[in-house]
Amino acid sequence: MTKLRVGLLFGGRSGEHEVSISSARAIAKALSAEQNASKYEILPFYIQKDGHWLAGEAPQKVLGTGMPLLESQESISEGHLIAQSPWQSPSQVSEVDVWFPILHGPNGEDGTIQGLLTLMQVPFVGSGVLGSAMGMDKIAMKMAFEQAGLPQVKxxxxxxxxxxxxxxxxxxxxxxxxxxxxxxxxxxxxxxxxxxxxxxxxxxxxxxxxxxxxxxxxxxxxxxxGVVAREVECAVLGNDQPKASIIGEITYDSDFYDYETKYTEGRADLLIPAPLPDAIVRQMQDMALQAFAAVDAAGLARIDFFYVEATGEVLINEINTLPGFTATSMYPQLWAHSGISFPELVDQLIQLALERHSIG
Incomplete structure (x- = not known):
């Protein structure tokens, strides 16, 4: 069986560059797992913080060390293929059968890279231009949620x-x-x-x-x-008939769930499954699927909620169409506890990308 060549696209120009590298390393490991190794070949592409695209040895080096390459000259001196854009490296880009973009933040999950991949006419994991853009822009997102009748904070x-x-x-x-x-x-x-x-x-x-x-x-x-509430999350997987995971809860001692709390080990705890009444769990799962549809998401998304325990209210906070994807991130952990292992999850996302592309 011919292996599918997966273009693993990571790094990027946003402040979440290092998070993207961590996600990419976990996905690369999953693609190399026994059940996937015979199906997929990894072609890594790394976008430096200055916007240069690197193929060949450079992305492999970043995946191996987990450390970003900061200067283009460093890459050039090491003999790596460098380009201002993918169009300048056609021999590598044209080899990709399906893209797995794992670029977090602006220029990664906001519809920009999705537009580029759409122009390439090759399937890619995750939401398209509209879903990505609406999922990134909190104002557009909230307007879509409001139109769908989903309760949220003022x-x-x-x-x-x-x-x-x-x-x-x-x-x-x-x-x-x-x-x-x-x-x-x-x-x-x-x-x-x-x-x-x-x-x-x-x-x-x-x-x-x-x-x-x-x-x-x-x-x-x-x-x-502001609202006094518990912060809980639900993962969604699928295209036109998505499914919702069990619910997880985030607990922390800081004032709110800021960047340092999110990415400093030991600052936050994940409770999976969240200790919630069954009726509340079902309500959140239903709302998660409504939110997924409201922004026209595809493939994957994590939907965050506020649960106001004093009143029993469930308020939708936001949707993340390209959530963190390390082995310890909430999205893959929610599916792991729902019966889908990390390697299986990566496989399903690639198959969903191929399905969506074939339908058009």
Whole structure:
């Protein structure tokens, strides 16, 4: 049987570059597992932080060490194939049968790379342009959830221009946020992942500083009302007939689930399955599938919820269409506890990509 050549695309220009490398290493290991080794051949492609694409030995080196290559000159001196884009390395790109992009954050899970892969006319794992873009932009995402009738926390959408362009209007803007959402509230860039640029604020002074900081990351901002709730997550797998996993819960001692808490060992604990009433579990699973459909996601997604235990409310927080994919990440762990091993999960995602491409 001829092996399918899987283009494992990782690295990228976002702040989640190192997370992408960790995810890629885990996927490469899964593709090399006994049940997959006879079916797939890995062709790794590494995008450096400066945007250069590397093929050949360089991606293998990164997968082996887990450390990024920071300078293009370093790669050139080592004799690796380097290109400004995949179009400049046709001999390598044209060999790929199916792509597995594992680029987290902007320029990776926001529809940009998905558009490029669509133009290549080769199947790829995960959502297409629309699903990826809506899953990345928190404002568009929340509007889609609202249209689908999914309950969520109160929020206010803003632009960088509202924050920076007119100092006379800024105090009024803060007044409106305080009146609509109160304290504490969360200020977020609309298009960044892994809690980058997010701040929890409890006063006017903190609000002003957080808005200024978030505007430095993105021209679209969102402010959300704080809520006392448990944070729980559900994984979805599939295309037109997706299925939902069991529910997992995140517990931590920090003020909120920020970048440091997410990626520092021992700072957060995952409870799988989450200790929840059966009716709440079924409700979350149903809402997860509704959210998946609302943004036109495909292949995989992780949907995050707030469970307000005092009232029994379930509020949808967000969808992540390209979640962390290390062996200890919530998405693969939820499926492992649902009966799908990591190697089997990777295999199913590739098969789903081929299925979606064949249907068109």
């Amino acid at each position: 929020y206010k959408a803003l632009t960088r221009a509202q924050v920076w362009s007119n100092p006379c209007v800024f105090p009024k803007l803060c007044d409106e946020i305080e009146a609509a959402l109160g304290y504490p509230c969360f200020v977020k860039p609309a298009n960044l992942g892994s809690s980058v640029g997010i701040a929890k604020v409890r006063s006017r002074q903190e609000l002003e500083a957080a808005l200024d900081q978030a505007a430095g990351y993105d021209r679209r901002l969102i402010v959300e009302a």
